[in-house]
Amino acid sequence: MYNHRINQYRQVGIKDQIATADPHQITQILMKTALENLSIAKGCIERNDIANKAKPIAKATSIITSLRDTLDHEKGGEIAANLQDLYTYMLDKLSEASINNDAAVIAEVMEVFLPIKSAWDQIPESAKQQASQLR
Numbered sequence: 001m002y003n004h005r006i007n008q009y010r011q012v013g014i015k016d017q018i019a020t021a022d023p024h025q026i027t028q029i030l031m032k033t034a035l036e037n038l039s040i041a042k043g044c045i046e047r048n049d050i051a052n053k054a055k056p057i058a059k060a061t062s063i064i065t066s067l068r069d070t071l072d073h074e075k076g077g078e079i080a081a082n083l084q085d086l087y088t089y090m091l092d093k094l095s096e097a098s099i100n101n102d103a104a105v106i107a108e109v110m111e112v113f114l115p116i117k118s119a120w121d122q123i124p125e126s127a128k129q130q131a132s133q134l135r
Contacts, residue, residue, distance in 0.1 A: 064113075
């Protein structure tokens with residue numbers, strides 16, 4: 001019961017953040033949420049709590065799929081193509097991890113994902129403003 005209320009509170013907080021966020025911030029929130037879900041799934045597998053690993057893997061998979069599917073290949077060029085390949089690789093690995101209950105594979109996905117998120121977090125404010133003007 002207690003965890004359910006905490007999750008409800010978190011969901012309200014996330015919805016509030018998204019309501020006032022720009023596209024860059026929304027992507028940051030999605031990336032953070034994907035990593036949190038990967039961590040939860042990894043922990044479930046490590047504790048042999050197999051019944052509860054599916055939901056966080058599904059959430060992370062959904063987010064990564066959305067990130068991949070919203071890439072702008074026209075403007076992003078080679079970077080967008082490389083990101084698509086990385087996201088597809090992560091999705092394939094998550095499927096493998098889910099089927100085999102393999103926490104090490106989830107850790108591998110997190111290792112691939114973390115530098116992408118870190119790079120996203122380091123985008124200078126001037127570049128964010130310039131991208132905003134192009135929309």
